[in-house]
Amino acid sequence: MIRTFFTAVLCGLLFVSCNQQQNTTSEQSATQATEANVYGASFDAENVISVTQLQDAVAATDSVSATVTAEIVESCQSKGCWMDVRLADNSTMKVTFRDYGFFLPVEDLKGKTVVFTGTAKREVISVDDQRHYAEDAGKSAEEIAAITEPREELRFVADGVKLQ
Known part of the structure; x- marks a missing residue:
């Protein structure tokens, strides 16, 4: 039962982490697009x-x-x-x-x-x-x-x- 609980928590953390990574990448792409002429x-x-x-x-x-x-x-x-x-x-x-x-x-x-x-x-x-x-x-x-x-x-x- 404890093992199942930890597995569920770990899966949940991985899901949240992947989702945050995806959002950060999308935000970076939007920033780069608006500053296309900035170096x-x-x-x-x-x-x-x-x-x-x-x-x-x-x-x-x-x-x-x-x-x-x-x-x-x-x-x-x-x-x-x-x-x-x-x-x-x-x-x-x-x-x-x-x-x-x-x-x-x-x-x-x-x-x-x-x-x-x-x-x-x-x-x-x-x-x-x-x-x-x-x-x-x-x-x-x-x-x-x-x-x-x-x-x-x-x-x-x-x-x-x-x-x-």
């Missing part, structure tokens, strides 16, 4: 600043945490591991993704509007890193060989990205 950490697109405001903020300090909107100029065609966005002076800012924790789709994202959140700072980029990014972008051997000097530029490490 990395989900975030609220509040207090979004322009690239001009970002450049002004970084000029006054070492680094700035911000949520920014910009136009994508180019993105990694190899793995989706970075994007370049247009700055106010028509130069670009490289946006990478924290700890390679997420990637963007490997498709032509040029011209798309994007909102991203994370940290911006000025960095010196080595020749090797510049050549690596040029290779990822599909640049020609001549364009890659022409990179011969380190360069200081504004960089952004994103925790989350929303494609518009």
